Amino acid sequence: MLEAPEDALGDILRDDREVAAFGPMSDALANLFGKLGTELSDEEYLDATEWLPVVAAAKEALAVLLDDRQPGSV
Template identity: 65%
Template sequence: MDNFTMQINALDDLQMREFPHGAVGDVLRNTREADAFGPLNEALQNLFDKFGTELSDREYLNLAEWIPVVTEAKELLAVLLDKQ
């Protein structure tokens, strides 16, 4: 089953939330990609600081604080898909 918790755990396992620069050359191509994780990580941290980590996927999706997470994820994706 693919859910929000699994995605966060995958990011944590790869240390993409705490130290994305450590993945440059392995998972990420360059520091530009690592830097792009910053805003997403901030949005996620804001979400977790306010509501904790035990809500259901549906509960997170219904929060106003979810909107910045989606916005920053889209920005990150654009950087990751950029061929530069």
């Protein structure tokens, strides 16, 4: 879903706002793996400074998903 969040529209994601929220997380993960490769342990990824933008982007995506589920939201 992260590589093409627009493909999840209607099945997993509700609207374009939710789709857009996953772009920064996808970019952050691509940067992480681009710099560090894909062979490290989980602990090594979690300790890397490149992990911080992944966490920040995930928090933002979660906020959008939770906001969209509040009563009265579109």
